[in-house]
Amino acid sequence: MxxxxxxxxxxxxxxxxxxxxxxxxxxxxxxxxxxxxxxPPLPNAEKYPMVVTRFSPNPDCVLHxxxxxxxxxxxxxxxxxxxxxxxxxxDTDPKLKRxxxxxxxxxxxxLKWLECxxxxxxxxxxxxPIYYEYAEKLLKDGNAYVCTCQPQAFRMRILAQEPCPCRxxxxxxxxxxxxxMLNGEYKEGEAVLRVKTDLTHPNPAVRDWPALRIIDTEKFxxxxxxxxxxxxxxxxFACGLDDHLMGVTHIIRGKEHFTNMxxxxxxxxxxxxxxxxxxxxxxxxxxxxYLSKSKIxxxxxxxxxxxxxxxxxxxxxALRKRGITPAAIxxxxxxxxxxxxxxxxxxxxxxxxxxxxxxPHVTRYFFVKDPVQLSVSGIPKPITARIRLHPEHPEWGFRxxxxxxxxxxxxxxxxxxxxxxxxxxxxxxxxxLFNVKVxxxxxxxxxxxxxxxxxQEARELGAPLIHWVIVGADMPCKIIMPNAAVxxxxxxxxxxxxxxxxxxxxxxxxxxxxxxxxxxxxxxxxHK
RNA sequence: GCUCCGGUAGUAUAGCCCGGUCAAGUAUUCCGGCCUUUCGAGCCGGAGACGCGGGUUCAAAUCCCGCCCGGAGCACCA
Numbered sequence: 001m002x003x004x005x006x007x008x009x010x011x012x013x014x015x016x017x018x019x020x021x022x023x024x025x026x027x028x029x030x031x032x033x034x035x036x037x038x039x040p041p042l043p044n045a046e047k048y049p050m051v052v053t054r055f056s057p058n059p060d061c062v063l064h065x066x067x068x069x070x071x072x073x074x075x076x077x078x079x080x081x082x083x084x085x086x087x088x089x090x091d092t093d094p095k096l097k098r099x100x101x102x103x104x105x106x107x108x109x110x111l112k113w114l115e116c117x118x119x120x121x122x123x124x125x126x127x128x129p130i131y132y133e134y135a136e137k138l139l140k141d142g143n144a145y146v147c148t149c150q151p152q153a154f155r156m157r158i159l160a161q162e163p164c165p166c167r168x169x170x171x172x173x174x175x176x177x178x179x180x181m182l183n184g185e186y187k188e189g190e191a192v193l194r195v196k197t198d199l200t201h202p203n204p205a206v207r208d209w210p211a212l213r214i215i216d217t218e219k220f221x222x223x224x225x226x227x228x229x230x231x232x233x234x235x236x237f238a239c240g241l242d243d244h245l246m247g248v249t250h251i252i253r254g255k256e257h258f259t260n261m262x263x264x265x266x267x268x269x270x271x272x273x274x275x276x277x278x279x280x281x282x283x284x285x286x287x288x289x290y291l292s293k294s295k296i297x298x299x300x301x302x303x304x305x306x307x308x309x310x311x312x313x314x315x316x317x318a319l320r321k322r323g324i325t326p327a328a329i330x331x332x333x334x335x336x337x338x339x340x341x342x343x344x345x346x347x348x349x350x351x352x353x354x355x356x357x358x359x360p361h362v363t364r365y366f367f368v369k370d371p372v373q374l375s376v377s378g379i380p381k382p383i384t385a386r387i388r389l390h391p392e393h394p395e396w397g398f399r400x401x402x403x404x405x406x407x408x409x410x411x412x413x414x415x416x417x418x419x420x421x422x423x424x425x426x427x428x429x430x431x432x433l434f435n436v437k438v439x440x441x442x443x444x445x446x447x448x449x450x451x452x453x454x455x456q457e458a459r460e461l462g463a464p465l466i467h468w469v470i471v472g473a474d475m476p477c478k479i480i481m482p483n484a485a486v487x488x489x490x491x492x493x494x495x496x497x498x499x500x501x502x503x504x505x506x507x508x509x510x511x512x513x514x515x516x517x518x519x520x521x522x523x524x525x526x527h528k
Numbered sequence: 529g530c531u532c533c534g535g536u537a538g539u540a541u542a543g544c545c546c547g548g549u550c551a552a553g554u555a556u557u558c559c560g561g562c563c564u565u566u567c568g569a570g571c572c573g574g575a576g577a578c579g580c581g582g583g584u585u586c587a588a589a590u591c592c593c594g595c596c597c598g599g600a601g602c603a604c605c606a
Binding site: 056090091095147205234238262287331339345353360364387429505506507508510528 | 565599
């Protein structure tokens with residue numbers, strides 16, 4: 001049996017696969033279907049020559065986990081169908097949701113990190129003339145009007161299902177008003193372009209919705225176009241036009257946009273267009289973290305968080321910094337799918353996925369949190385520990401430490417938590433090193449006597465296994481925890497060769513991402 | 529309040545359209561065991577759910593009605 005296994009393993013993987021395909025094709029089949037089962041089919045994908053999806057953020061903040069669903073599902077569905085994935089910046093509010101130049105880039109970076117690189121990119125503030133063109137067309141065709149009513153007065157009318165006085169003015173008059181709007185003859189708030197819908201629609205929010213408004217860009221210049229434009233499209237107008245103009249076939253977005261679809265459908269009818277497939281997924285939350293831009297922005301402004309990548313935030317920047325992998329996030333999102341029900345994600349699931357991704361690939365080191373000294377006496381000779389960087393990969397190498405007793409004694413660091421769990425008379429195994437018998441436990445130190453080297457003996461005695469660092473072969477280490485607390489301790493000397501961005505496992509402590517290496521080590525904690 | 533949309537174990541999800549094979553599957557979590565020089569991973573076993581009440585039916589997680597609960601929208605925001 002072993003001989004046969006050996007023979008098979010000696011063959012190259014491609015050869016193994018060929019043989020299986022030849023003799024047991026059903027084995028491969030099963031494997032394949034299981035992997036592809038991941039996402040449910042996209043509705044009506046076959047009705048379109050090419051599937052086109054888009055992610056359309058406002059660059060007024062960094063991205064966070066709440067956007068992961070739109071990004072990953074849009075991207076992955078486009079890829080599954082060999083379609084196109086578009087990134088579109090919706091930066092049409094220079095006043096209330098002011099875009100910030102640095103966020104255009106941070107969003108691009110986040111998408112790249114998430115392995116969701118867009119095929120095309122658009123910025124709405126580049127497209128203002130296009131929106132004007134369609135505004136004019138709608139006006140000309142009597143499908144829109146320039147409304148100069150006071151918002152309050154308009155609301156009263158619309159609630160009563162009555163047209164406001166502006167609605168039925170002839171197209172020529174509308175175009176006249178429109179050019180006055182563009183000329184700056186109206187001030188901010190004095191005129192708005194509305195798309196005609198059904199005044200009797202059961203939802204008042206749908207009736208004659210606003211499409212373009214005036215913003216005083218002298219006062220609130222747009223970061224990209226300055227004061228060049230004073231008339232800016234609202235969400236439903238810009239987004240609705242762009243989705244058609246860019247050939248988007250499938251819109252995947254949060255259910256807060258459900259009413260927006262109804263509104264936009266009226267415009268599509270005016271223009272003789274067909275509305276894309278729209279999927280509205282539920283709200284995504286994660287326990288104990290704010291997934292709201294305004295809360296994040298507010299916390300930053302008030303100094304509650306250090307920065308956009310503060311470990312307490314669920315921004316992609318923060319997750320990245322902690323060593324959460326994009327693969328784990330993708331798994332989480334594919335798991336959740338595109339149901340309309342709200343979901344409350346738990347960090348536990350994210351961590352579990354991340355751990356399984358990381359565990360086979362990352363190297364192991366010892367980090368002693370809250371160190372106390374353990375002095376071991378009675379060591380007969382120098383003893384060398386060779387500890388694998390990964391238990392299942394001896395070929396990756398090892399760290400090597402030699403304890404050299406002076407008058408039979410050596411000093412080691414062990415963690416306070418381990419010290420508290422042991423007491424005089426107990427036997428303890430220092431991993432990969434030797435066994436000791438504890439003699440005295442004090443407040444800051446432990447004294448023990450060398451017992452034996454045999455690991456087997458430790459097992460038989462049921463001795464606890466603890467990790468350690470030789471005093472002198474060490475470096476200070478700070479670990480930023482997810483709650484922004486700092487765990488202080490000592491890492492083994494081999495950690496000096498670590499590089500920023502590496503993710504390692506500190507045994508019996510957890511996975512961390514290295515932030516800085518100099519005389520000391522700084523790392524961010526991911527999870528156990 | 530009005531207009532929509534939801535509700536399967538602690539969490540997430542499959543099943544619901546096309547009722548039976550669902551005394552409800554999967555992942556994670558928790559517990560136990562095995563394995564292992566980590567309290568990690570792996571392996572084995574176990575715990576844990578159809579919001580409530582009616583109805584239709586031989587049969588309902590699945591269909592119908594009512595209720596309850598949750599969420600979203602009701603901006604000259606996106």
